[in-house]
Amino acid sequence: MKNEIVTPAGANGEAGRRRRFAAVAVLAALACMGVTVAQAVAAAQPASCDEQLTQLIVPALRQTAMDRRAIHANVDERDGNILRIRLFVTPDHPGTPNRDATIGWVTLDTQAMRALDVTRDPDRPDVLVIDRRALARFVSACAAPAAPLHGAVDCDALNRRAQAQGDYVTGSDAGRVVTGKGRLPFFSAPDDACRIDGLFIRRA
Structure with a gap:
């Protein structure tokens, strides 16, 4: 039979190691919770109208020589139910005369729920296949007709x-x-x- 003698110093050292390990484990758990909470908050924040439009149009583009991750979209003009959408990229190097460069155009009919890429040939545009539910949400939030203002300009x-x-x-x-x-x-x-x-x- 083997007898083991544990000194008070050894006992305190073991207890200290356990406490330090527990503290590290708690900090790691809190860090993970913080990341999870931050991700949840970011996911809960609604995307801007331009971000929604970009997420709708860019993945549906049939032909593009640019990196899709670099392409953005915004509404350039509106004529009734027809939105003229500009596709552009932002140069990543200094000294560029323009803040962004236009690379294409898309027309979006918010009544027919149809998007046409007119970049290559306006007479024979590419019909884009887009998520109609997401498009309906975009139209409701960002492209609904404005109510007529009292005393509007004639x-x-x-x-x-x-x-x-x-x-x-x-x-x-x-x-x-x-x-x-x-x-x-x-x-x-x-x-x-x-x-x-x-x-x-x-x-x-």
């Missing part, structure tokens, strides 16, 4: 008044020099609410 009346008061310019005097970046929209009357969707000047 663009037709403004247009008639501008035509009546304006001067008719002919010949070379009608020329204009346009400077700036991007596209220049047209307005049917002198008010921001009278923008003509789909009509603009762009650099050739």
